[in-house]
Amino acid sequence: MSRLLRAAVLMLLVASCGSRNFEAPRNLDDACSILQQRPHYARAFRAVQREWGVPTPVLMAMIYQESKFIGNARTPHQFALGVIPIGRQSSAYGYSQALDGTWEEYQRMRPAPRAQRDDIDDATDFMGWYMRQTLQELGIPLHDTRNQYLAYHEGRTGYRNGSYRAKAWLMRVAGELEARAVLYDTQLRRCGRI
Numbered sequence: 001m002s003r004l005l006r007a008a009v010l011m012l013l014v015a016s017c018g019s020r021n022f023e024a025p026r027n028l029d030d031a032c033s034i035l036q037q038r039p040h041y042a043r044a045f046r047a048v049q050r051e052w053g054v055p056t057p058v059l060m061a062m063i064y065q066e067s068k069f070i071g072n073a074r075t076p077h078q079f080a081l082g083v084i085p086i087g088r089q090s091s092a093y094g095y096s097q098a099l100d101g102t103w104e105e106y107q108r109m110r111p112a113p114r115a116q117r118d119d120i121d122d123a124t125d126f127m128g129w130y131m132r133q134t135l136q137e138l139g140i141p142l143h144d145t146r147n148q149y150l151a152y153h154e155g156r157t158g159y160r161n162g163s164y165r166a167k168a169w170l171m172r173v174a175g176e177l178e179a180r181a182v183l184y185d186t187q188l189r190r191c192g193r194i
Contacts, residue, residue: 052128
């Protein structure tokens with residue numbers, strides 16, 4: 001085999017090892033299907049349940065809402081005059097849609113300096129860590145999907161101040177999310193995943 005061909009094969013192997021699948025699983029309305037397609041998600045969810053006590057259906061419902069299970073999800077671009085891009089709506093990124101500042105706080109506190117928001121293990125650990133702090137600071141139980149989500153979306157200070165009350169759309173989404181967690185719980189029990 002020529003040197004050029006060996007170099008090309010080596011480059012192809014290295015490139016394929018570094019690529020990651022950020023596409024959403026099919027059928028996001030079926031928790032069992034999601035875990036069947038992505039077995040590593042199940043391991044990440046179990047680790048969060050052991051470490052932080054967050055129930056898998058709650059975590060899955062929140063990831064569904066935040067990123068639809070797309071690892072490199074970002075907020076949309078904003079446009080001036082309808083055509084000139086001026087940046088993204090926020091720094092939210094990854095499965096958890098964690099903001100830069102909150103993610104950096106997590107990295108300092110855990111310590112997890114190499115944690116990445118587009119890694120399911122790191123993103124779910126972040127969410128578990130955040131939700132446990134919400135339990136400690138605000139007393140919101142980890143199984144209370146609706147209020148945990150409102151505190152996650154608005155931040156704990158925003159939740160404490162009741163900023164979500166002026167956002168009818170957010171209250172609707174939190175209710176839908178609560179229903180999704182119940183659906184996921186039923187499905188996961190049926191297929192023996194909890």
